[in-house]
Amino acid sequence: MKSYFALQYIMTIRRIKDVGLNPIFTVLLSAFGFIILSIYIFAKSEFAVYVYLLFALVLIGRLSESKRTEFLKICLGDTQMKKIRLIENLICTTPFLIFLIYKHYFPYAALLWILAAILALVHFKTSLNFTIWTPFSKRPFEFTTGFRNSLFLLLGTYVLTLIAISVKNFNLGVFAMLLVFATTLSYYAKPENEYFVWIYNLDPKQFLLEKIRTGILFSSVLALPIVISLSFFFYQNLGLTFLIFFIGWAYLINMIVSKYSAFPDEMNIIQGFLFALSLWFPPLLIVMIPYFFKKSEKRLSSLLQ
Numbered sequence: 484m485k486s487y488f489a490l491q492y493i494m495t496i497r498r499i500k501d502v503g504l505n506p507i508f509t510v511l512l513s514a515f516g517f518i519i520l521s522i523y524i525f526a527k528s529e530f531a532v533y534v535y536l537l538f539a540l541v542l543i544g545r546l547s548e549s550k551r552t553e554f555l556k557i558c559l560g561d562t563q564m565k566k567i568r569l570i571e572n573l574i575c576t577t578p579f580l581i582f583l584i585y586k587h588y589f590p591y592a593a594l595l596w597i598l599a600a601i602l603a604l605v606h607f608k609t610s611l612n613f614t615i616w617t618p619f620s621k622r623p624f625e626f627t628t629g630f631r632n633s634l635f636l637l638l639g640t641y642v643l644t645l646i647a648i649s650v651k652n653f654n655l656g657v658f659a660m661l662l663v664f665a666t667t668l669s670y671y672a673k674p675e676n677e678y679f680v681w682i683y684n685l686d687p688k689q690f691l692l693e694k695i696r697t698g699i700l701f702s703s704v705l706a707l708p709i710v711i712s713l714s715f716f717f718y719q720n721l722g723l724t725f726l727i728f729f730i731g732w733a734y735l736i737n738m739i740v741s742k743y744s745a746f747p748d749e750m751n752i753i754q755g756f757l758f759a760l761s762l763w764f765p766p767l768l769i770v771m772i773p774y775f776f777k778k779s780e781k782r783l784s785s786l787l788q
Contacts, residue, residue: 484563488570504753514578516759521582523763532583532591534658539579539595543572543602568603575599624679626701629670636666637705644709653717657727660709664731667702668738677747680786687783691740691776698735706731733768737761740772743779 499506525531546568555564576599583592630637640659647656683690706728713724741754750758754775761767 484559484567487559487567501751512756516756517578518582520759520763525586532586532588535579535583536591536595537662539576540598540602543575543599546571546575546602565604569600572599572603624675625670626667626697629667630705633666633669637663640666641708644712648712648716651716653713653720656709656713656717657724660706660713660724660727661731663706663709664702664734667698667705667735671698671738671742674742674746674749677786680746680783683787685787687780687787690783690787691743691779694739694743695736698739699732702731702735730765733765733772734761737768737772737775740775740779744775744782746779746782 496506499509521535524534552564552568555567559567573596576595580592580595583589583595640662643659643662644656647653647659680690683693685693710724710728714721717724737758741750741758745751745754757767757771761771
């Protein structure tokens, strides 16, 4: 077990050094960013504690993916695998637990600790034995695969919208809409095989615009039921509803161009930090989107002519 965590530590340090950053500086900067973002969330939303719990559970939930746990079980055995998963979950939730305790949300901190322990003992399958119909064509694979893997989360956002309408809480409805866009952003988290870019008979600019058009169209399909519901039942906030909707588009565009600015590699720590910074200060998107768009064109030029 010690060798496993030692290996994870070495791999993390190497990844940080590969992008030209100092590991100590990166850890301190990440901690500072986490604190600032946490303070911002709790200052801006009355549902901050629920958002916080959701973020933490999504993070540790990814560690419970079935293929990963099966691999650990085969290599280290069932007992060692469960110990590793428990330690991993506690490490990942510790920053959230500390901040919840600092804000005196003791019951929620205890709930998060219990859920982290339970999730260490279970695993989730990312694929099903039957094919789920999607409202998307086969071409935009991000949405066909992403929709199937996040179906229950998306259904949950629509349930949240119904609850928001029933209790007349506009902010809860906005949170549901933002959760839809956050889900679609996750569809672009991992780079695809270079072949799936090379097959396009487009130049880099046309390829990026096509990806952006597809992302906007299909994210709108998912978010539109919530937008229409909020526009009808909270018509006095119609302008704010569409403003947030368009901001969701902007973040999606930023995610797409950020992804391909590092292609075929994954987004590095600097890009991730800049993206997180844009969440805190949305006007940065005006600069970041054109910058990453140009960088993406250069990265794709070797595959697309």
